[in-house]
Amino acid sequence: MAEKHPTEIASIGEFGLIDRLTRDFAPVNSATVRGVGDDAAVIAPAGADEVSLCTTDLLMEGVDFDLTYFPLRHLGYKAVVEAVSDLLAMNGRAEQLLVSLGVSSKMSVEALEELYEGIRVACRELGVDLAGGDVKASVTGLAIHVTALGRVRREALTCRDGARLHDLICITGDLGAAYMGLHLLEREKRVLRDVQNPEPQFKGYEYLLQRYLKPRARRDVVEALAEEKIVPTAMIDLSDGLASDLLQICKASKCGARIYLDKIPIARQTTAFAEELHADPVVAALNGGEDHELLFTVPLAMQEQVMRMGGIDVIGHITAPEAGAMLVTPDGSEIRLKAQGFREEA
Amino acid sequence: MAEKHPTEIASIGEFGLIDRLTRDFAPVNSATVRGVGDDAAVIAPAGADEVSLCTTDLLMEGVDFDLTYFPLRHLGYKAVVEAVSDLLAMNGRAEQLLVSLGVSSKMSVEALEELYEGIRVACRELGVDLAGGDVKASVTGLAIHVTALGRVRREALTCRDGARLHDLICITGDLGAAYMGLHLLEREKRVLRDVQNPEPQFKGYEYLLQRYLKPRARRDVVEALAEEKIVPTAMIDLSDGLASDLLQICKASKCGARIYLDKIPIARQTTAFAEELHADPVVAALNGGEDHELLFTVPLAMQEQVMRMGGIDVIGHITAPEAGAMLVTPDGSEIRLKAQGFREEA
Numbered sequence: 140m141a142e143k144h145p146t147e148i149a150s151i152g153e154f155g156l157i158d159r160l161t162r163d164f165a166p167v168n169s170a171t172v173r174g175v176g177d178d179a180a181v182i183a184p185a186g187a188d189e190v191s192l193c194t195t196d197l198l199m200e201g202v203d204f205d206l207t208y209f210p211l212r213h214l215g216y217k218a219v220v221e222a223v224s225d226l227l228a229m230n231g232r233a234e235q236l237l238v239s240l241g242v243s244s245k246m247s248v249e250a251l252e253e254l255y256e257g258i259r260v261a262c263r264e265l266g267v268d269l270a271g272g273d274v275k276a277s278v279t280g281l282a283i284h285v286t287a288l289g290r291v292r293r294e295a296l297t298c299r300d301g302a303r304l305h306d307l308i309c310i311t312g313d314l315g316a317a318y319m320g321l322h323l324l325e326r327e328k329r330v331l332r333d334v335q336n337p338e339p340q341f342k343g344y345e346y347l348l349q350r351y352l353k354p355r356a357r358r359d360v361v362e363a364l365a366e367e368k369i370v371p372t373a374m375i376d377l378s379d380g381l382a383s384d385l386l387q388i389c390k391a392s393k394c395g396a397r398i399y400l401d402k403i404p405i406a407r408q409t410t411a412f413a414e415e416l417h418a419d420p421v422v423a424a425l426n427g428g429e430d431h432e433l434l435f436t437v438p439l440a441m442q443e444q445v446m447r448m449g450g451i452d453v454i455g456h457i458t459a460p461e462a463g464a465m466l467v468t469p470d471g472s473e474i475r476l477k478a479q480g481f482r483e484e485a
Numbered sequence: 486m487a488e489k490h491p492t493e494i495a496s497i498g499e500f501g502l503i504d505r506l507t508r509d510f511a512p513v514n515s516a517t518v519r520g521v522g523d524d525a526a527v528i529a530p531a532g533a534d535e536v537s538l539c540t541t542d543l544l545m546e547g548v549d550f551d552l553t554y555f556p557l558r559h560l561g562y563k564a565v566v567e568a569v570s571d572l573l574a575m576n577g578r579a580e581q582l583l584v585s586l587g588v589s590s591k592m593s594v595e596a597l598e599e600l601y602e603g604i605r606v607a608c609r610e611l612g613v614d615l616a617g618g619d620v621k622a623s624v625t626g627l628a629i630h631v632t633a634l635g636r637v638r639r640e641a642l643t644c645r646d647g648a649r650l651h652d653l654i655c656i657t658g659d660l661g662a663a664y665m666g667l668h669l670l671e672r673e674k675r676v677l678r679d680v681q682n683p684e685p686q687f688k689g690y691e692y693l694l695q696r697y698l699k700p701r702a703r704r705d706v707v708e709a710l711a712e713e714k715i716v717p718t719a720m721i722d723l724s725d726g727l728a729s730d731l732l733q734i735c736k737a738s739k740c741g742a743r744i745y746l747d748k749i750p751i752a753r754q755t756t757a758f759a760e761e762l763h764a765d766p767v768v769a770a771l772n773g774g775e776d777h778e779l780l781f782t783v784p785l786a787m788q789e790q791v792m793r794m795g796g797i798d799v800i801g802h803i804t805a806p807e808a809g810a811m812l813v814t815p816d817g818s819e820i821r822l823k824a825q826g827f828r829e830e831a
Binding site: 239275 | 539540543545546549587622628630634716
């Protein structure tokens with residue numbers, strides 16, 4: 140293969156790469172309502188008021204997880220949550236799951252059963268059926284691939300491209316804790332590398348570990364929105380960090396955004412551990428990712444209704460596209476939000 | 486994690502492993518018509534005479550392909566064919582595709598574009614839309630994961646469990662050529678390892694290379710069956726070799742089988758290269774895999790109709806379960822068919 144000017148992936152970023160790779164694929168089936176470019180593919184079933192949803196997630200050992208401290212049971216659970224969370228972000232519900240594994244022959248059946256136990260628990264909690272999959276050999280590390288299928292009423296379908304001027308920017312839960320949990324685990328691994336009977340120190344930071352090792356899928360939020368008859372104008376799963384994910388909405392909706400630093404919900408333990416590291420917890424919230432909370436926009440008129448729901452914070456509003464996506468600090472200065480690049484390591 | 490008696494995967498085999506991992510997942514959604522245990526998951530859309538199909542395939546570098554001789558364009562093409570072939574084996578058609586990649590940062594964008602070019606060509610040929618996916622970093626090798634979605638009329642749906650006593654066992658195309666193509670490539674790689682300007686010798690064996698590097702998805706067969714109004718009683722994609730795949734049908738349909746060695750279609754080049762290696766071409770046909778032809782069963786009464794279609798060979802018939810799955814040699818002796826185990830290398 141002739142490569143005149145090889146381009147490094149890092150130079151165009153993950154999203155740039157996907158854009159570039161997928162730009163020439165025009166759908167030919169009328170049932171393909173929505174393809175590349177959102178959390179899930181949308182496929183119209185024949186003659187119903189619903190559309191089907193399908194999403195895929197690939198987790199690679201050494202990049203997305205480190206088996207030295209990631210219990211396999213939690214890993215299975217988290218793999219399901221990550222896929223299901225993508226369907227929730229379309230305002231849909233997950234119904235089926237297909238799991239493919241690439242595994243080294245060094246792994247025992249019992250180890251894989253632990254992994255599947257986590258998958259089973261998540262499936263039960265989330266009302267999802269395991270509906271297929273594959274186990275293949277791997278000469279490298281463990282690869283976990285999850286495909287989730289689901290559905291959503293046509294009028295409730297929420298994509299990334301529906302945010303409109305003055306819409307409120309809302310987020311569920313708190314941000315940055317998963318990222319801090321990962322840092323905590325990495326620190327203890329480093330410190331205890333040559334210790335005989337390591338006793339990692341996690342006291343006071345249990346919440347951070349839980350957020351990283353066993354994140355929740357926010358099905359409760361999607362159900363609460365339905366109960367309140369609120370259909371967000373746009374929604375995305377917070378998996379890459381607030382900055383990256385908000386920029387995805389801005390790009391798809393062709394708009395700008397203003398969010399306020401002091402409105403971003405950050406848990407006490409996240410702030411405490413950041414202080415211990417002499418780091419800024421806001422950076423964790425903006426760039427950390429893996430929180431699997433939901434970021435969504437609603438019309439300004441719904442402010443009171445959204446606030447009443449509880450557990451949701453309004454952190455800013457949608458602006459004109461030329462304004463860009465800005466973070467406003469307490470002293471009133473504005474910082475332009477940047478997406479993260481292609482990451483070699485988690 | 487406590488592991489009292491670690492079981493090696495090899496000791497229970499790939500299918501045993503999948504059985505063991507998935508046995509406790511009872512579907513809870515009525516729409517999950519069929520889950521684990523067939524080529525694709527079957528999902529009922531609301532109020533239609535069709536069901537949706539979804540299948541996933543994971544290809545790992547070093548196991549499923551070797552980039553030293555597998556052109557990326559062909560690899561992309563083959564990845565699509567493998568997934569689509571699973572839907573064809575349900576007697577369905579593929580409509581959407583989701584592709585997830587785990588890639589090393591050492592890979593150039595151009596290399597990945599080559600891969601996607603192959604995906605694009607296959608999508609165009611097969612009338613499938615790329616409808617989603619993901620690109621992740623990988624610290625190990627390239628991982629390609631494909632999810633294919635499609636549909637089939639309810640009354641045309643063909644699973645593995647419908648084979649009945651006296652049904653004819655039919656196969657399309659010829660078998661063992663892909664396996665021989667792989668052996669040819671591996672041989673040339675070994676021979677030319679330390680040669681400065683290697684010129685591999687493939688003359689006379691072009692068909693074997695094509696079968697391994699660029700297999701076809703037999704959409705033509707599924708369309709021809711529909712035209713003839715033939716709905717097979719059972720069908721499977723020939724990806725693991727005739728022995729393994731026929732045993733899958735026997736297991737699901739609770740039946741036995743008798744196939745005749747001299748009826749198994751083997752291409753001239755397959756036989757020629759096997760002779761060069763002092764190997765038995767029948768072994769390649771039985772255990773080789775990756776031919777992506779279709780193995781199906783039809784009622785005995787359809788014999789003439791199937792033969793008239795052309796390109797289809799009747800190689801035996803379904804027997805009672807206690808008879809087992811047997812290969813009958815030309816001298817009349819019977820050999821019990823065995824499935825392959827978990828393979829570390831392709």
